[in-house]
Amino acid sequence: MLSDISLADAPAVELGRTVIENPGQLPVRFRVAYDSAAINPRNEYSLQARITDGDTLLYVNDTVHPVLTRGAPDNSDVQVVSVDPYDRCVAPLPVRIHTDPADRVVFDDAEIRVRLVDVSDPDDRTIVTESRQAGYSGSFPFEIFLPEEGVAISRHRRYELEAEIWISGELRYHIPREEWRTVRPAHCPDTENPLVNDVFPVGLIGDDPA
Structure with a gap:
């Protein structure tokens, strides 16, 4: 018009x-x-x-x-x-995890835990979706998908992407600082436009595990 x-x-x-x-x-x-x-x-x-x-x-x-x-x-x-403030993604939400500084470690039978949290209200943090992948063998970067049924996200909300890597029951990699977990999802992320974040070896930054 x-x-x-x-x-x-x-x-x-x-x-x-x-x-x-x-x-x-x-x-x-x-x-x-x-x-x-x-x-x-x-x-x-x-x-x-x-x-x-x-x-x-x-x-x-x-x-x-x-x-x-x-x-x-x-x-x-x-x-x-x-x-509509919510744009429902009908496919799994792709997440790509890197590490910084570069780490050539190769995982064997690791457990990957990834969680997307709505932090728009500091007093009411809401888990939007989460996933655990056990028995992972490989190296950085790697991808994980949240979840099979799709997920509703909003361009008007604030989110944090939490990621942890556990080996033999011990937390080895995480995102230690809150500000580093902040992500701004596209309306419907896909394999060409995934959510991306870095994890760090526990103790490298000097912070306790989150």
Whole structure:
């Protein structure tokens, strides 16, 4: 939709609209027809977009995309965001664990414990999902998936990613400091965009295990 947004205290004036039925996978190419004679070079115009499922609004742009006048381009991409603060991931949440400094240790029969915690309310830390993988043999980096049924995360919340490696019942690697556990998940992380964090040998930093 092309709109005149010049008047801050008045509703935007619609100049053109296009509706795409069954658009398929995003991104979607679009063209909006409008009357060029209605364009005033002193006014401000923007593109808006929304995605609906029947009468239910799913996505909408939350930023202004100026076009046509005041140095703005004739064309513009429009980025939309979910109106639902939670974006449910239907696939397992991928986590990639590194170590710093680089460690060439090779694990044999280790247990990996990973936990995603919602820390938005300091007085009410909530475990979103967690996983334990026993019998791991290999080296850094490694990946683990949380969980098989998928997980709901929110772009409006704060999270910590906790990770531990246990060998023969002894904690050997962890993330000792709270600020290092902070992660900002994408709406739906995937194998191309996993959650990533580093673990450190216990005692290296001088902190007690968390």
